[in-house]
Amino acid sequence: METHFTPCRRPLPLGFLNALAQRFGPACQTGDAIREQHGASESQYPTVAPDAVVYATSTQDVVDCVNLCREAGVAIVPYGAGTSLEGHTLPLEGGVSLDMSRMDAVLAVNHADFDCTVQPGIRREALNAYLRDTGLFFPIDPGANATIGGMASTRASGTNAVRYGTMREVVLGLEVVTAQGKVIRTGRRAKKSAAGYDLTRLYIGSEGTLGVITGITLRLNSVPEAILAAICPLETLAGAVETVVQAFHCSVPMARIELLDAMQVRAVNLRSKLGLPEVPTLFFEFHGSAAGVADQVETVKALAAANGGGEFQWATLAEDRNRLWRARHEAYYAAVNLRPGAIGLTTDVCVPMSRLAECILATRAELDQCSVPATIVGHVGDGNFHLIFSIDPNAPHEMAEVEALNHRMVARALAMDGTCTGEHGIGIGKQQCLIDELGEDAVDVMRTLKRALDPDNLFNPGKIFRI
Template sequence: MTAIAEMVDRAPVDPAFIERLEERFGDRAKTGEAVRRQHGTSEAHFDPVLPDAVVYARSTGDVVELVRLCTAAGVPIVPFGAGTSIEGNALPIRGGVSLDLSEMTEILAVNAEDFDCTVQAGVRREELNAHLRDTGLFFPIDPGANATIGGMASTRASGTNAVRYGTMREAVLALTVVTPQGEVIRTSRRARKSAAGYDLTRLYVGSEGTLGIITEVSLRLHPIPDTISSAVCGFETLQGAIDTVVQSIQMSVPLARVEILDDMQIRAVNLWSKLDLPEVTTLFFEFHGSAAGVAEQVETVGALARANGGGDFQWSSTPEERSKLWKARHEAYYAAVNLRPGAIGWATDVCVPISRLPDCITETKADLQRASLPATILGHVGDGNFHVIFSIDPNKPEEMAEVEAINARLVERALAMDGTCTGEHGIGIGKQQWLVEELGQDTIEVMRMVKRALDPQDLFNPGKIFAL
């Protein structure tokens, strides 16, 4: 695990404050070690950091009351959704209260005629799509994990459908937010566009709970396509697979999903998900549209794939077959980590302009082939975002040092190509140094000014994104 002792700076919490929490929230205020450990551990490679207490909210009113209690006592608050974040985004490194929003699960409104809905922050994306099924609509943002909508908004998540449907930046119409002063604000109305004042919705989307606590989210929805068809295609070379994606986009093929898995990742997926795919660099495609439109997309992409050394498409046209295929893709992280029993994982997250993607992945693959430990490449290549997943022996600190060096070279490579250190995971505690490299101290200082203005006590998820 990665030690974060230098970031942990917690003041003791007055026992009388814990008593007030228990008086107000009853059995929804927890101080037992097991539940605190659950909220102080993440999917990431960081050491656990336990909160002093956990409070489960069920309404915006609950959040308001907790915020006012915490601000009066000077106690930090860290919002917590499904616990699937990768960069230590919800670790309580300053102690305080972990505010669990997972019980805020009400779907407040579905406006099918307007293609939008409003949900509480704890609604999970799979639950939302199950609820929407009979309306003929769906919510397309798919980060892989069954994350909460509030958490996805807070980290500006994206995922496998982003090449066609965008990210949470495009999906969120409006937010209900509790401010550090304990006030409730609505950032926008449901209109599809507005020029009314500052765009506070975009300010809070991606702010990782450092500026306000999101309690309700209004989302854009999309019609379920008439025809959905998925396929996998193996390639002789990594370059051929990447060229196929870039050329498809250049020809305006409206790919719904296109994911790349290198040979090592396919090996891991075969072992983990009991598949028998050829262990070569492989593209996972999904095509949406009318029957005729999908057929045209398939013909175009198939011709490009063949010209770039691709094999035959293996089709998955039934919902059951598609579900099995994409389940394997979504479990790719766990597959990669478990290439070695007892290993821990580290997932990188760079994104580059699409024209630079072939160079970035090819150079990264060469770097990985020189590494002493297993590592895989997978990613949402349609928008230039890809990940390296390392399988690290926690008993070998030299492996963690090696991974840190490889990751540093990867991020430096992406930044040199005018890319970013994070396409979708956020900054959290894991990428603060790279945020400075990417944007510069002057830009970070403007962010600090916004943080100080909105949260002058630095109680909302303190120590994340940057240090004040």
């Protein structure tokens, strides 16, 4: 994990900012406050301000901005909500931060086909609010109220991924503006296709390095007949993980299953006032028919009890469920705030389910010897877990200690045939990890694709790998 980098700002050609302002008027901003906002992130990296911020309101705006940047040789970095965790939106070479947040319309909802088409700037919570009266919902829930375009760019997943998949599974097609200023469509609304290269999945997870997403067609799901959430404390971390693994061996189709270690529960209690026992805890959510949910619950209760589980706390009302999951979604802020004035650093890995307990327990053992407070929280239903560190910004040795621990955790996950990141992406911090995972030759194939689609290296340069 690389936490130190040197921005290499490209010089702006004479007259470029004037040309940008002439085309976009007040939608082009060069004030310090706006630039600083778009050069910051929720990661541990220092602020890197762009030279200008452009607010796009249409695909044509994006085309015109891309054309101006290409002609001037200026970098362009798409920006959504700024919630990514690996420095994805930092403009390392300066240039234009292209803010997509005003392109936030729902363009179509096809009830009979269970899909919709949206602009990239709509946030996931706003989309589900729009769908509330349709009987449909968008299931991908990374915790942050991210934009759909940003979620596609980082191949986001989250708490519902164990049942509903990730952005890779739910995106049917994209509208993308290329580095040549052309608008392409990567797929249609058919549920499957064997037509040529899978351009949709090429752009999903490309972190804004290959094109600018201006439209997304998504699969939707029916709102379940019955939804039941529960919390179960367990005596040991091993017992909690074993409960998860056994539940899947029993084919229990849980919608959500999240693990919080004892330190994370303590942090959540301090922030959200839940009053939970400060022991390893599982958060569950069951979806289905009333009878199906009842069967799922009985199976999971028996498994948890056999692994040292305590009494389940239930939440059936929507407001109670939302309160529980809000506390889970705020786990990052809760963990960072364990120390006043701290900064946060979060990282993740994902391993095969059969190795999950081994990986988590070995990692927790290292955290117990670490001088920096840290928590484990994870979407353990698919083998993905996160570490959240609360770091003193005035103690450089803490960052060095955390970097070394993260390196060992990634190496451990790769030795188990896992991945260096289940959902955060590569961004700035895990570029060497990507090479460790896939090999230099595979990363060179990615570089070849980048050079072919973006020969001047204008789209979000410095992310995923170096050219």
